[in-house]
Amino acid sequence: MNPSSLPPLANRPTDQPINQQALPLWTFLVLPVVWFLTLQLLVTHNPLTRATALGADLAKEQALKAIPQEWMGGLAQPVIQLINQYVGPYTLIGEAFMGTWAILLTLALPAAFLLLGFIIVHGVLLLGGAPGGWKGTARAFLVNHACADLATLAWAGLILALKITFLSQCLLLLAGLLLIRLIAHIWLLVSLASTHSLGALRIIFLGLPSLLFALAVSSLVTTALWTWLVADLALAALR
Numbered sequence: 001m002n003p004s005s006l007p008p009l010a011n012r013p014t015d016q017p018i019n020q021q022a023l024p025l026w027t028f029l030v031l032p033v034v035w036f037l038t039l040q041l042l043v044t045h046n047p048l049t050r051a052t053a054l055g056a057d058l059a060k061e062q063a064l065k066a067i068p069q070e071w072m073g074g075l076a077q078p079v080i081q082l083i084n085q086y087v088g089p090y091t092l093i094g095e096a097f098m099g100t101w102a103i104l105l106t107l108a109l110p111a112a113f114l115l116l117g118f119i120i121v122h123g124v125l126l127l128g129g130a131p132g133g134w135k136g137t138a139r140a141f142l143v144n145h146a147c148a149d150l151a152t153l154a155w156a157g158l159i160l161a162l163k164i165t166f167l168s169q170c171l172l173l174l175a176g177l178l179l180i181r182l183i184a185h186i187w188l189l190v191s192l193a194s195t196h197s198l199g200a201l202r203i204i205f206l207g208l209p210s211l212l213f214a215l216a217v218s219s220l221v222t223t224a225l226w227t228w229l230v231a232d233l234a235l236a237a238l239r
Contacts (some may be wrong), residue, residue: 006126017162020022022135023135023138023139023142023237024139024142024143026146027142027145027146028142030146030150031110031114031145031146031149034109034146034149034150034153035107035110035111035149036106037153038106038149038153038156039102039103039106039107041153041156041157041160042098042102042105042106042225042228043098043099045228045229045232045233046095046098046102046232047092047098047228047231047232047234047235048095048097049091049094049095050232050235051094051100051235052087052090052091052094053091054235054238055087055123056083056087057082059083059087060079060080060083062167063079063080063083064238067079068225071147072181077237085101101228105221105224105225105228109221110145110149110221113217113218113221113225114134114141114142114145116136117141117214118137118141120210121137121141121192121210122134122137122138123199124206124210125137125196125206128202128206129196130196131196131197132196132197135195136195136196137192139195140171140188140191140192140195141188143191144184144187144188145184146190147184148180148181148183148184151180151184152177152181152222152225155173155176155177155180156173156177156225156229158228159172159173159176160233166233166234166237169233170230170233172228173226173229174226175223177222177226178219178222181215181218181219181222182215185211185214185215185218186211187196188214189203189207189208189210189211192207193207204216
């Protein structure tokens with residue numbers, strides 16, 4: 001064969017599948033930023049710290065009411081300092097405890113579910129063939145988690161900023177967070193089916209059970225996040 005008759009290198013077909021593209025680098029930046037901002041959201045809306053502060057304020061109010069008016073000038077400040085002295089350590093312990101839970105909910109669990117989901121799903125796909133390669137699976141998971149976590153952060157921030165009733169905030173927050181996760185998991189299944197050319201049987205017998213299991217796990221984490229924010233909203237309404 002005449003070498004001059006060969007097509008240029010740029011036009012030659014490659015052995016790699018079309019779907020096996022490079023991993024989106026922006027997800028490696030977006031995910032940590034979103035997780036960090038979500039952590040800051042939970043630390044700012046800390047129900048245990050708010051409950052401790054509310055209890056201290058009530059104790060000060062009751063103590064000051066019990067002091068006779070003529071003794072108020074000399075006893076008010078020492079009583080307030082005494083209450084602050086005893087409440088302070090509990091506040092620090094509460095912040096450390098809730099900070100640990102905040103890291104677990106916003107950093108540790110999302111990262112673990114992302115990695116574990118990728119390993120399990122791609123391992124199952126390999127049993128029937130995964131022409132899109134591991135990069136195709138990783139790309140689907142990274143893009144899906146980045147968008148879903150960003151939407152969760154945006155929705156929670158929006159609801160907390162709205163000046164609506166407490167019940168409306170609770171219901172809208174829960175409905176939005178669950179709907180985001182439902183859409184995200186359906187989108188992930190569709191992305192994997194497109195990337196790896198999954199047939200109907202593999203979608204029904206592998207994809208749908210995985211979708212239901214992932215929804216159950218993410219619903220637990222979403223409920224924990226919702227309970228955290230609702231508890232803070234309820235305490236804020238009491239002040």
